Amino acid sequence: MEPMIKIENLTKKFKNNVIFENLNAEVNKGDVISLLGPSGAGKSTFLRCINMLGEPTSGKILLNGKDLVSSSSKELIQLRTKIGMVFQGFNLFENKSVLDNITLAPIKVKGMSKEAAENKAYELLKTVGLDSKADVFPASLSGGQAQRVAIVRALAMDPEVILFDEPTSALDPEKVGEVLNVMKELANQDMTMIIVTHEMEFAKNVSDQIWFMDEGKLQEKQTPDGFFNHPETKQAKRFLSKMI
């Protein structure tokens, strides 16, 4: 089976500073991948390259065989609708209500009718238990609520894959669970996900694959069991020893 996402020789440099070099990886439909590594390893930069929020210096990112790096800005918009993203800082549109946050892109980008978009938004909000918050503005949501809305906003576009950039790092500890539960539910529904996270338990229990990144390279691509119990590289061993 052709992989959904194929990353070929991806390199990112800031002037002479190499962030990562020659990354190669594949993601199959339905895969849940946790991207781990020490802070400063370039995990977020890598993730942001996958939907071209950050431009790689060289290399290819193929989504269903179509390269994002070399595509025109019009094609890129088309491809981005298939890649959802959830940010560490939620980034809900502050000038829009929860409902409008969710329906904006389906209406403006996909040309969905307002009614259909709103019905869908209410349905999705119900699955995360926030349908009562449809009309409030983001400023009045708690962090956990805001992140759940952000996930719903990404889901409303029916993406083929969702990128999570440290989705729980900005949350109060007691709010982390409610967001992880939503993500777990998505994993159960076979949503393809790439998650930059520091939640080791979650990575161990939910992912199909662990990508471990350090020193500008993907040092290991392993099953959770293999990575946590039999790490191969000394970088991974060092990382895990600090985590426990």
Next chain:
Amino acid sequence: MKHFKFIAIMFIFFIGLLGIFSTTNANAANTNDHYLANIKKKGTLVMGTSPDYPPYEFLGNKDGQNEIEGADVQLGQKIAKDMGVKLQVKSMGFDSLLVGLQTNKVDMVIAGLNKTPQRAKSVSFSNSYYKSGTGLIINKDDKNKIKDYHDLKGKAVGAQVGSVQYDSVKKLAGVSTKGMENANDLIMALKSNKISAVAMDQSVAQAYANHNSGIVTIPSGLHSGDSDNNIAFSKGANSLVQSANKTISNIKKGNQYTNKFIPTAINEMPNNKNQSTANSMWQYKDFFISGIENTILISVISVIFGIILGVIFALMRLSHNWLLHVVAVCYIEFIRGTPQLVQIMFVYFGLGAIVNVPALTAGIVAISINSGAYVAEIIRSGITSISVGQNEAALSLGLSSKQSMRYIVLPQAFKNIWPALGNELVTLIKDSSLASTIGVGELMYQMRAVQADTYKGVAPIAIIMVIYFIITFAISRMMKYFEGKFNHGTND
């Protein structure tokens, strides 16, 4: 490299400006003598004057309408009639009149103008149509102290900037000269003892003294200012000069200017010395109303274009395209670095030499362009205050950069800069008064007209001050109201 490009662009920009000036001059010199034929073809002769100089020229109140009247206007009519064309009278500040001639805004200037060698370098003069002397206006209380110009030593004397009287007072040893643009201001300065005397044309001085209590006029004894009043035409417009000279020699036969034009003008002058201030101001309510209309018209249109320009130039300045960026930086820095008054005059006289635009349009264009630069900086600060995450979230959902700007970034930016925009709007309304210098009939200009007509200096100022305040206060309240609406939507 970047700096080099920047300097290069600036350089080209200035060369462009210079180019505009040189074409202006070339126009004046080249079109040698089709002047009369052109005017006959047009069917109208445009006369420029500064209607604050009764009885030569002033704004009369005909059925609530402003109309420029006076002895010079009657002369202009006669000249136009002899040419077989209609007369159109255009009002400008005295200082702008000769510029108006050079830039073809007007065909001739009749404004109690005296021939001087300097002026003769840039315009052509007709023969003299009237010989005027210099009179002094002084406070009644000084009647015994000041008999003629010899008594002015150690005192401050006012005169209209650019007038012959101004030059002759300036030459007096031991006298400090206070130049002002407007005759009414001089009278007010005299009455409030800022200056001890005002030197102006004798007939004008007489008219002011007749209409103001507390001041009198005396002959100055200054003969350096005695001079002939002449009509000015574009340099080299000999056919017009000849035609005017014919009319002038006819008029001179019966001494018509002194015996007929001036008395008629004095008759036309509104005589309200005996009315109360309130009454006389009420009579001029139509002046103020039309002033308000124009002020609001200028402000509303300029705000709309200012915001459009502001958005465009803010986005250009933030653009990654260096050419757009540099153009925006040049525009913003240049406009913010030059006085608005100068910009207004430049648009009217400078660009006006290439495309002929009416004063109101020129005023609106200049004020919009000026406001655009300031609004651009306000909007830029608003855009940069929005966290990049907002834009990234929009892009990640498949919105284009444009859509993200339109639906997400700009609405939030506008909310943040709303108070600053309100300030800019209030400033713009106040600054629209600068358009009065090119003869736009807004509040400031109408105030001048009322002052000239009623010989009441302070009351019209007080009235427009209150009017300005009412307008700007209403605006800031309105902005507050909408600000509250924004916050109602988004705050906790």
